[in-house]
Amino acid sequence: MMIxxxxxxxVATPSIEESVKTYRDLLGATKIHDAFDLPPQGVRVxxxxxxxxxxxxxxxxxxxxxxxxxxxxxxxxxQHHVCFEVADIHVAAADMKEKGATVxxxxxxxxxxxxxxxxxxxxxxxxxxxxxxxxxxxx
Amino acid sequence: MMIxxxxxxxVATPSIEESVKTYRDLLGATKIHDAFDLPPQGVRVxxxxxxxxxxxxxxxxxxxxxxxxxxxxxxxxxQHHVCFEVADIHVAAADMKEKGATVxxxxxxxxxxxxxxxxxxxxxxxxxxxxxxxxxxxx
Numbered sequence: 001m002m003i004x005x006x007x008x009x010x011v012a013t014p015s016i017e018e019s020v021k022t023y024r025d026l027l028g029a030t031k032i033h034d035a036f037d038l039p040p041q042g043v044r045v046x047x048x049x050x051x052x053x054x055x056x057x058x059x060x061x062x063x064x065x066x067x068x069x070x071x072x073x074x075x076x077x078x079q080h081h082v083c084f085e086v087a088d089i090h091v092a093a094a095d096m097k098e099k100g101a102t103v104x105x106x107x108x109x110x111x112x113x114x115x116x117x118x119x120x121x122x123x124x125x126x127x128x129x130x131x132x133x134x135x136x137x138x139x
Numbered sequence: 140m141m142i143x144x145x146x147x148x149x150v151a152t153p154s155i156e157e158s159v160k161t162y163r164d165l166l167g168a169t170k171i172h173d174a175f176d177l178p179p180q181g182v183r184v185x186x187x188x189x190x191x192x193x194x195x196x197x198x199x200x201x202x203x204x205x206x207x208x209x210x211x212x213x214x215x216x217x218q219h220h221v222c223f224e225v226a227d228i229h230v231a232a233a234d235m236k237e238k239g240a241t242v243x244x245x246x247x248x249x250x251x252x253x254x255x256x257x258x259x260x261x262x263x264x265x266x267x268x269x270x271x272x273x274x275x276x277x278x
Binding site for chain 1 (some may be wrong): 191
């Protein structure tokens with residue numbers, strides 16, 4: 001397995017609306033997509049486009065959202081994960097497991113419509129790593 | 140001011156050597172540069188190339204390194220900052236200040252040889268943001 005593009009940096013926030021103001025008004029980001037819900041993952045997300053990559057703003061959705069715990073520790077938000085593209089998610093998941101890394105759950109459809117997995121931060125130097133299958137038509 | 144490319148994600152680590160193994164052997168990164176010291180910033184850094192961006196591994200250098208405090212809170216390391224490119228660092232610094240954001244220190248030469256500033260996480264949704272002047276010859 002070989003990681004490809006840095007697809008996005010996931011940034012947790014108590015309010016996508018407030019974070020959008022920061023990226024638009026303070027940092028001058030010009031292309032910010034509409035936010036949308038991802039109920040199976042318990043999050044509402046919003047992508048900020050940069051010329052070469054994206055910031056994924058993530059807000060808790062529902063009581064069971066995995067983001068609540070992160071925001072308890074970091075009430076104003078913060079960097080939550082890094083997402084790298086891979087050619088095949090099943091090959092990547094098998095490879096991670098074979099090398100002894102802990103894959104969190106089975107591959108599921110992520111925010112970009114292709115399957116993703118998460119690898120435990122304990123195997124990644126404290127960084128929660130998302131691996132995402134590269135969209136077929138992209139790039 | 141308008142942010143440009145996501146130049147890199149800064150990842151703090153207690154050991155660049157160990158982190159390099161993670162990115163090379165576990166994630167399959169193929170281009171990892173030699174590590175080098177940045178004494179004025181109190182860090183040793185190592186860039187991992189991705190097709191579109193970079194991971195900057197950051198290890199404390201010296202007793203006064205700003206990374207010590209981060210590693211006390213996150214002993215195995217973690218996401219430390221996000222770096223966006225800007226056209227002119229002095230314009231960016233003035234713009235941030237005018238908009239009420241806290242710029243940490245004066246522009247100084249960063250790991251890529253161009254001037255950088257850091258903006259306080261309290262103004263950036265809990266994310267430490269580095270703004271870096273785009274290298275003239277790059278891209």
